[in-house]
Amino acid sequence: MGKTVLVTGAASGIGLASTKLLLEDGCRILAFDPQEERMRAELPDCEEIEFFGGDVSKTEDCQAAVARAVQKFGNLNALLHWGAAHSTKRWDELDAKECNFIMAVNVTGSFLISQAAATHMMAYDGGSIVLTTSASMLYGVTGGNGQGGPAYTTSKAAIIGLNRSLARSLAPKVRCNAVSPGIAETAMIAEYTDDQRAAMAVRFPMGRFGEPEEIAHAGIFLISDKASFITGEVIHANGGSNFN
Numbered sequence: 001m002g003k004t005v006l007v008t009g010a011a012s013g014i015g016l017a018s019t020k021l022l023l024e025d026g027c028r029i030l031a032f033d034p035q036e037e038r039m040r041a042e043l044p045d046c047e048e049i050e051f052f053g054g055d056v057s058k059t060e061d062c063q064a065a066v067a068r069a070v071q072k073f074g075n076l077n078a079l080l081h082w083g084a085a086h087s088t089k090r091w092d093e094l095d096a097k098e099c100n101f102i103m104a105v106n107v108t109g110s111f112l113i114s115q116a117a118a119t120h121m122m123a124y125d126g127g128s129i130v131l132t133t134s135a136s137m138l139y140g141v142t143g144g145n146g147q148g149g150p151a152y153t154t155s156k157a158a159i160i161g162l163n164r165s166l167a168r169s170l171a172p173k174v175r176c177n178a179v180s181p182g183i184a185e186t187a188m189i190a191e192y193t194d195d196q197r198a199a200m201a202v203r204f205p206m207g208r209f210g211e212p213e214e215i216a217h218a219g220i221f222l223i224s225d226k227a228s229f230i231t232g233e234v235i236h237a238n239g240g241s242n243f244n
């Protein structure tokens, strides 16, 4: 593909898988995650990758990451924003502090990293942004047993509105879309109990949860030139689990 891509959540799961796939595809990557040591341990230290330990809920981190990508690679063509915080608290366990933290990272953070990337893209050659929502906002999952609760589910529903607003604001120079993963085998579902896994698995016509690479490919398609007439959309990569 040969693009310069800012990938958030690059230390783990879908973001890590995306980074490896994009490197194989000839891209240059600004790998962004609070877990900088983990990124460095998981990914090759080569000319095509620049590591940035940062937090998307901080304006200065988002702006500095974009500046670093442009300084190192000369441009920024795409943002693949997978990074997110999880909350499994049920409605009667959740408090304002955790709720506000999840909104700050997942909602405000999605806006801030998009704003930083779009500011560069609108001033130069245009580009493409991909945000991440979740099948949890289709199910309305309740929390407990390692699954997302009301804070997480609400934060992921907000991404649908942000996606539409940015798509209209930034067109035609910058496209903005979202991926809605179903359950994928990453650290985010590490606390699922066996009973929880079995209960959720019956929702999947494909008969299994997703692999991180299967979600990553949906985002990589959306930033590619093959998706040049797609903006404001959501791709559901969830093994058909929204049929239930």
Ligand SMILES: NC(=O)c1ccc[n+]([C@@H]2O[C@H](COP(=O)([O-])OP(=O)(O)OC[C@H]3O[C@@H](n4cnc5c(N)ncnc54)[C@H](O)[C@@H]3O)[C@@H](O)[C@H]2O)c1
Pocket (backbone or CB within 6 Å): 008, 009, 010, 011, 012, 013, 014, 015, 032, 033, 034, 035, 054, 055, 056, 057, 081, 082, 083, 084, 085, 105, 109, 132, 133, 134, 135, 136, 180, 181, 182, 183, 184, 185, 186, 187, 188, 189
């Ligand atoms: N795994 C699933 O079942 C599933 C289902 C639906 C949606 N999703 C979404 O997919 C995306 C990727 O999740 P994953 O499954 O790879 O999870 P993961 O836990 O493996 O990776 C999430 C990454 O986000 C990073 N992160 C946390 N806070 C951050 C911050 N403030 N700024 C930047 N990065 C931050 C973490 O350090 C971690 O590396 C998330 O947006 C998640 O909500 C995942």
